[in-house]
Amino acid sequence: MGLSGRMRWASVCLLFLLVFLFPGEALARANVQYPSSVGSGSPFVIRVTSSAPLTGVSVQWQGRNIPLDVALWNNHYIALGLFGTQTGKVKPGLHTLKVTVNSNGTRRRISLSIRVTPVKYREDHLTLPESMVTPPANVLARIAKERKAVGKALSTATLTREWGLPLVRPVDGIVTSPYGRRRILNKKPRTPHGGMDFRAAQGTPVRAALPGRVVLAGDHYFAGKSVYVDSGGGVISHYFHLDSIGVKEGERINRGAVIGKSGMTGRSTGPHLHFGLSLSGQLVNPEPLFDGTISGMLEKTVSRTLNITGGK
Ligand SMILES: [Zn+2]
Structure with a gap:
């Protein structure tokens, strides 16, 4: 056996050793x-x-x-x-x-x-009648129950990924209140705005920004008629203050499908659409995802x- 033959033999041995040590995916x-x-x-x-x-x-x-x-x-x-x-x-x-x-x-x-x-998100100082800031005592039990249902919906983590980018704008109107805006109500700081408000006249069809399955649809004290959509991987989007809901819990919806009509139900000072996006329980700014890929x-x-x- 010559030198080159010996080297070939050595490399065959080395390869055999590698395959033996790391079978399958070396x-x-x-x-x-x-x-x-x-x-x-x-x-x-x-x-x-x-x-x-x-x-x-x-x-x-x-x-x-x-x-x-x-x-x-x-x-x-x-x-x-x-x-x-x-x-x-x-x-x-x-x-x-x-x-x-x-x-x-x-x-x-x-x-x-x-x-x-x-x-740094925007800050607004507002003075409102106290009755509008603090909910009356007789609705506290209702609020607690609704908060629990929302918490459960936002903790959904379905394996199948249905979300994709960019998101569809749910209505054509301009953004009247961006994400993160901090309201100082009657000198008391409130939690920053958890979503985006779009201008939308009463009865405007609301499109699904993401496809998925409706995990919660209800009429809540703060959010009014609201819809929560699960798109997998902990991605849950929601639509608030609807005038009417056009989908049912458990229903599958396509990207861009009409899920209801906008309105001013719940705690709202005028007709608009509040759109929110929860990622593994964190309310994030959806804005960059409307043009993002x-x-x-x-x-x-x-x-x-x-x-x-x-x-x-
Ligand atoms: Zn809002």
Whole structure:
């Protein structure tokens, strides 16, 4: 056996050794894309990509664990997540996001640091009759019951991803009150505005910004006639102060489908549509998602590699 023959023999041995040590997916990796910094209230996208089969991906963020749908695209396993922080609820600073990846029985976890930066939202001072600011005592039990139903709806985490970008504008009217606006009512600061208000005359058809399933439809003290839609991955959108509701709980709706007509039911000073977006229980600013695309949002991310077989 000559030198080249010996080398060939050595490489065959090495290959055999590698296959023996790491059967199946030799040295498989997953790539995690995430933002290193994000504004308070701003939504962000997480993407996990691997050429090895991903049998499960989940994200732990702000005390919630959300399982993500894995899709096979171009011979790659891809999981997408939409997350954010609620302004006024989550303090700016460093926050940890944990991604758990399962691949054929191997489980790996990576901890990522995301800096939440402060954002200055608008502040308005208003003086209103006290009866409008503080609900009467006889409705407190009703409010508590409705809050519980809403909390349950917002904690839905369906695996199948139905959300996509951009979102459809639910009505054509201009934004009359943006997300995060802080109202100082009778000198008392209130929680920042959890959604966006659109100008909408009474009876304007309201379109679904995202497809999904109706998880809650009711007539609530503050929100009036309201609809909550689950789009999977902890993404729940909602529409308040409707004049009439055109869908039923459990019903599947397409992106852009009419879900009802706008109005001024509940605690509302005039006809408008309040649209809100909850991402794993955090009310975020939906505004950037009306023109945002997934690839556009991924441009603002950094990436980390996770070895899912052989070593760590
Ligand atoms: Zn509103």
